[in-house]
Amino acid sequence: MTLTETRRRAPAAVVATELTKVYGEGDARVHALRGVTVSFETGAFTAIMGPSGSGKSTLMHCLAGLDAATSGTVHIGDVELTGLSDRQLTLLRRERIGFIFQAFNLLPTLTAEQNIRLPLDIASRQADEALFERVIDTVGLRERLSHRPAQLSGGQQQRVAVARALMSKPQVIFADEPTGNLDSRSGAEVLAFLRSSVRELGQTIVMVTHDPVAASYADRVVFLRDGELVTEVTAPTPQSVLDTLVRLEA
16 A cells, blocks of 8 residues: 555544634634634645734644634544643643744754754653654755754754654644745755655644745645635645735735
8 A cells, every 4th residue: 555545544633623713802802713624634744824814823823732722623633632631732742743843943052863852852752763764864964963053054953853853753743934944945955855754754744834835845735814714725836825825815
């Protein structure tokens, strides 16, 4: 059975149902999400886009258990996030979720290899050494493992962050503007590595981005406007993504 066939038969990695998020009260109430229902396929790369203020970052934060929804449900695999205690959410994020942030979030005193292994060390989990070797080759870091972050370029630092997220074998990786601090060449390298992790490792990735070029690396792009899911594009190109954004902002 091919990886694609396996992916099609697997249940969704993340499912949101009638997700609503309201901030503030009275006249200051803001409806960041308005009944969003969306699923993210296992072993696929999905981008979330929309105009400024559309709710894309709020959606990611609710999906990842970083923010509590006002109503509705979120499932990571067979686990419903709604109603979990803070401790249970912490364990869920540690065991099932990987994160890649715009700011890299590497510890400056640790080498690249130590940063990559850090989440497993914190969780007292044994590293899968075969996976480590494969991840290192996938992200092209073998010659940089002994370097500290200050000795690495921005693109290399983000590749360390990608490898760190992959090493815990999470059900899903959430990437929040992962190329926002990178030049176009470094950004393209990181996006190619993210896509490779989906194709070669079967990883599931959900990425928030404002960049049509970044979104074109995904298998699918879902679009929000005013807190609602309004459309999606499969097999995206930079132009098809840009055209959709222009229509949404019109």
